[in-house]
Amino acid sequence: MTDTNIKFSLFNELADKEHEQVVICSDPESGLKAIIAIHNTTLGPALGGTRMWNYESEAAAMKDVLRLSRGMTYKSAISGLNLGGGKAVIIGDAQKEKTEVLFRAFGRFVDGLGGRYITAEDVGMTEKEMEWIYSETKYVTGIPKELGGSGNPSPVTAYGVYMGMKACVKKAYGSDSLEGKRIALQGAGNVASHFARHAAKEGAKLFISDIYEDKAKSLAEEVGGELVAPEDIYGLDVDIFNPCALGGVINDETLDQFKCDIIAGGANNVLDQEDKHGQMLLDKGIIYAPDYVINAGGVINIASELEGYNQERALQNAGNIYNTITDILTYSEEQGIPAHQASNTLAEKRIEAVGKIQNKYSSNAEISGRLGSVYKRFVD
Structure with a gap:
């Protein structure tokens, strides 16, 4: 299969699941290989955990993060939350490959999204890794209680x-x-x-x-x-x-x-x-x-x-x-x-209803102000 076919296959997959953005995170120095997927931000910032798993292939990791992020959109919507759907996966063995430098590198990628994606703990992760990510970005939840977070959500x-x-x-x-x-x-x-x-x-x-x-x-x-x-x-x-x-x-x-x-x-x-x-x-x-x-x-x-x-x-x-x-x-x-x-x-009915309300506003800034006002942790 050529690179062109891979590219078009990926974009077809994104279009099928209606994702807004996918970020490939690579930091050779730390060994970081990660994918962040933002599915939908109609209801608010995309929120979803970071999973560390030793995937059998990069394609398997992509498939997983696309499905998981889409699920987060529906999860927040059906739960009545003002949050969108996102997810991240880090490709690696959670039993052997965790280092501070790797998770801090990942935190910088999260921070670069400026709040469109908020990460949290998922499979293969603990409060310790959340703390390392928090060293680089405020857009992380599930950090230890002593740092102002809620700790393990389990x-x-x-x-x-x-x-x-x-x-x-x-x-x-x-x-x-x-x-x-x-x-x-x-x-x-x-x-x-x-x-x-x-x-x-x-x-x-x-x-x-x-x-x-x-x-x-x-x-x-x-x-x-x-x-x-x-x-x-x-x-x-x-x-x-x-x-x-x-x-x-x-x-x-x-x-x-x-x-x-x-x-x-x-x-x-x-x-x-x-x-x-x-x-x-x-x-x-x-x-x-x-x-x-x-x-x-x-x-x-x-x-x-x-x-x-x-x-x-x-x-x-x-x-x-x-x-x-x-x-x-x-x-x-x-x-x-x-x-x-x-x-x-x-x-979907809730997302559609909120989307119609948003269309009545003249600027994205006004919409962002309404949705962002409840997130006290991210107010400077």
Whole structure:
């Protein structure tokens, strides 16, 4: 394939997903190879975490960041936030390649966007890396509390997943109690661990897997769960499957294995092919909580940080995911469409409505002033 074909393939991909901007970040001295994708800024600055992952190819990294950033647009819109959608990926092994100089280099790229993109913590990242990025730019969230941030957003994300799952359980069984429910938990990271504690406390039976067996074993021992091999997690006879690791896990190969009534979890982009696999879940009678809705606790937490952080308020707002999921499932049923389509439609309606309001203003500066006024952290 020629360079010309690659270029046109990339631009076709951008046009298909309607992205505004993609930034390739290269700093040979530090070893930084990163991509920042800004999907839509109609509702406000593009916000989304930075993920560090050892992608099998640069194309795989590009595919991931484009999907993730688009999901952030819909996540903020459906959650009622004045934020747009963006995401970043750093190509590298999070277990071996983290250095201060690398993350400071990345911070300079973020700063160069002048606030169009605000970054945060994601897979493979910790508060320490956020602190290094913060050394170079103010457009970063999830920094340690002692620096004025909200710290790790995982507890709030996990609480939102927990509440969204309860809404699904209410729809499926008539009661939202997780007591006695059998839950397959794919992943044992921060969000998965906090979720597992909520679910176990309510009396759920957890089956836990992770590509790092020691993490899964430790979590299973803590919450009284059962350790499961990663390849066996899809076919378990359970009530609920909770994907809480990476995306694309609902696909042609796994769909025939599921024996659950509900899929609701913290991972992003779990539908490998959104329309195809969303429809297949509907056809199989599996209740699906759209991923970007149920895991919106993280962005809700960050929005709270931008306005002056209060964890109690952040948790309360994340608890409203219960009502949002209920509304989406109701709309899905009324319209006879998959849940992800119902959610997309509701999110798009809000973006369109705000876009029409913006067109009434005579200058972008006036619009930016309205949208930016709530972000106290970025006011000089």
